[in-house]
Amino acid sequence: MAATNNQDLESKIATEVGHADVYDEKAAISDFKADAIEAENAEHNMTVLQAVRAYPMASFWAFVMSCTIIMESYDVFLMGNFVALPAFRNKFGVPYPGHKDYIIETKWQQALQVSGQLGALIGVFLAGPLTSRIGYRWATLTGLMLLNIFIFSMYYAESLPVMFVSQLLEGVPWGIFIANAPAYCSEIVPIQLRAPCTQMLQMFWAIGSIIVNGVAYNYNSLDSDIAYKVPIALQWMFPTPLMVLIFLAPESPWWLTRKGRFEDAAKAVERLGRKSAVNSTETVSMMRRVIDMEKSVKKPNHLELFKGTDLRRTLIVCGVYAAQNLTGNLIANQAVYFFQQAGVDNELAFALGLITSALQMVFVMLSWILTTYYGRRDIYLWGSFANFVLLIALGIAGSTGTNNAASLAQASLGLIVSVLFTLGPAPASWVIIGETSAIRLRPLTTGMGRATYYIVEIPCIFLASYMLNPTGGNLGGKCGYVWGGTAFICLAVAWWGLPEMKDRSYREIDIMFKRKIPAREWKKTEIDVNDDE
Template sequence: MASNDPTQIQTFQSKGFDDTVEFEKGRVLAVSDESRAVTNEEHKLGLFEAVSTYPKIVIWCMFLCLPIIGIQYDQTVMGAYYALPAFQQRYGNYVGGKWVIPAQWQSAISMAGYLGQVIGALGVAAWPLDRFGPRRTLTVAVAAVVGCIFIQFFSQTIEVLYVGELLQGLVSGSFIVICVSYASELSPLPLRGILSSYANLCAVTGQFIGTGVTFAFQSRLDQWAYRIPFAIQWWWCIIYFIFIWFAPESPYWLVRKDREDEAVAVLTRLSGRHDSQQDALRRVAMMRVTNQMEKEASSSTTFAECFRGPNLRRTEICVVAYIIQVWGGAALMGYSTLFFELAGLPSKNAFALSLGSKGFAFAGTILSWFILWRVGRRTLYCWGQVALTCFLFVIGILDVMPNYPSHPGLQYSQAVMLMLFAFVYDFSIGPVEYVLLGEISSTRLRGKTIAVALAIKAVFGITNSVSMPYMMNSDHANMRGKAGFLFGGLNLLFAAWAFMRIPETKGRTFEEIDMLFERGVKAKDFSKYVSDADVHQE
């Protein structure tokens, strides 16, 4: 809404907003009367003050993201198994004096998880999430994972193992959809970026644990070298079932179901404020306004609505940013153990370096929380993409240097570059992607938008799973670090897209984000708009 009132312009000047010409052009977001008080309050609330005010929300958001640890643990274990001697002997073929898992089965098993995610995200997660809410949907999904682990643990052939991976992928497709949407909807504004990006920390934790477990068992030559890592997956299922019944329901979901009294009760229980009930009433009022605004813009909540009007742009951002996680060089991290072995490093050193890269990734995710809070989403994502592109080209250049791979210094330099890639990835585009999923999508279509993004990412993941073993295996293309040239070239295109399309949503309520997308504001101009809640207080 444009602001031409001289009194209002003078108010903006007194608050430090001197560019009155820009505000006259409509750079003011007039929020609703019902949500103005909460909007102003959340804009002023600091990070540490938010943590001390809403500690229960922080704890529950962290707890409900635990299933993501299990997803990444399983994927990491399966990726590391291809370099595990006991697994190779059990499921592989003897070729050229050593045991090798056939490339077609590596592709099929890796593809099984992605194929399951396509079905799970679109067919399993979206409908029950809308119908029954995130808490009950998560509970049923975790119960189904327990059965999938049994199939993996007792599999005697690679075909049965494939079925177990396919079914687990189908169920796990619902986890990311639910966990990310839950964290973004429950958390207060100053904590939304951190609690959404916590999903990435869970993913890195799963990778770290998976790599550490396979490293611990890589010297064993019996069946327990790969069966025990499968069985360890049951631990988080047990923990989850103990506490899930005490978890709160998403207040946004309750508002969408016209159960506002229950939403108020949930937020009152989770608030640490002295006026917790009044605080809850104000927050529910803002949720009601946001829900009504989006309902007026699009009455339908079908998948088709994700591709209409302003929602098309929002879906595009979520989808492409998610695809970058697959085709932006992260595949090299998934194959890090095999990558190090193909570079000429001993199996034990390859596992150790792979574990080290996961430690770098863990530290990077923690660091991202502080950077997200200060610089925002757009800056961190775009410049992180530029840095990753540079690392990929360096990895490729090292691979074509003279005396490679016989020169140990070049091998370890390449390993260090991959570890630095993991560090930068997980303090930039890795965690920011989860924040974008939770903030860019509209509240009424959040589950479906994330499901679409996850399903399309999984389709691209399938092509990646088919091609990577043939690109990396010594009995096929044997590209090794030269794959850095391919992914580096793709990242140049992704970096250009990011600068043009990723908006800055730091410090924006969902109501404000809806307004910016409805106006068609360019990505680079999101931060130039000011909410009138910042200058008018009730």
């Protein structure tokens, strides 16, 4: 009897202890969720200025990471200028009947402009697995070290095939930079700063083109190797200083949280924000809540991007990236050459190229205000519509003849198309790309999106070069009809499928994708702060 009573007592104690463990676990989960809710509400209630004051270093490190985009922009515009640079044409070109100068053959013009993109295509596929494994900082540092080495081969190139291979090699680190930068920038800042900090990428794209166009304008009258050797050598300005800064930068706290390194994530949050304004424990709890919602026993892989709700997210990112090449943006990449083919003299063409780049930077800064206060979807759609109208107008101007007025009209419209693209669709794209992907799959999604960009851009470069080159289609401004047609298709698809993610936390974005809410309903849909699915 005594033995039975002892067993009953032990059983009762064990049961009570078990209940206590369950209670403690539930209490811990409840506290964890409460902290997450507090952090999310704090971000929602911040104004833009309050967010800047609370996270001053987050804005600075986003600025530093965005600087890596200068290098791809610089080289893309460099090749666009080289095909118009007299010294480069005389060195690598062939004589063309009716022209006093040499020209770069269409096939080599196309090859040189596509070589970097081929390398970048390799780079973006490397970036996802590499970043998932070693983090944004070390993946970017790897790319910078490689770029420093590959610039040598381009500088000493004495033939177009060597120039092609050099560009291809340089493209590999570009792919790493362009895949990582938007993801890193969107992860280290609060909700209110996601738009301006990711749009800095477009600003640095414009800065790269300003430097190139300024150098090309300065050297376009020289008929020696210096005219193109100096612009190539200037690429060394960027990698080493950026390596030092990025080595000192904090890792993304979202990446650290995904790896279960919660203390390191809290330290990263404290480095990004002011201790007096940021509760790192609550912020990491918010990150853990979102990551737990996305948790899977599988390691992230590319196949997941095309399954379930992640398929829709992947299609949006890929579609926005692809549209950048289908809405006349390549006119900006070949601005000087476009102006020359429109009938503008050599000196004015280079000056207009420099003016275009400078205006692009100004308009990108104006776009910060638009996308921060008016959202992404509306700015993207209205900007795309304006772009479509201007491209058709460019086509009409190109069809009116070859007189001086028609040439000036084509040059003016080409400049306006290139500039207005950086006010709406281009900068809004970077925000959309950074916000759309799931946290768990973000490095892979941004890499896949940029890969789509290059896959679409490569044939578009061939098409653009063919349409403008005198040995090809020789269409001049009439290329506006072609780009206007593709721009209209992109506009229609965006109206149907692009959601508005302004002021949405990553938790809310996850839930809305899982609930399959139509794109046009996002703006008026409310998500309860307690919802986890």
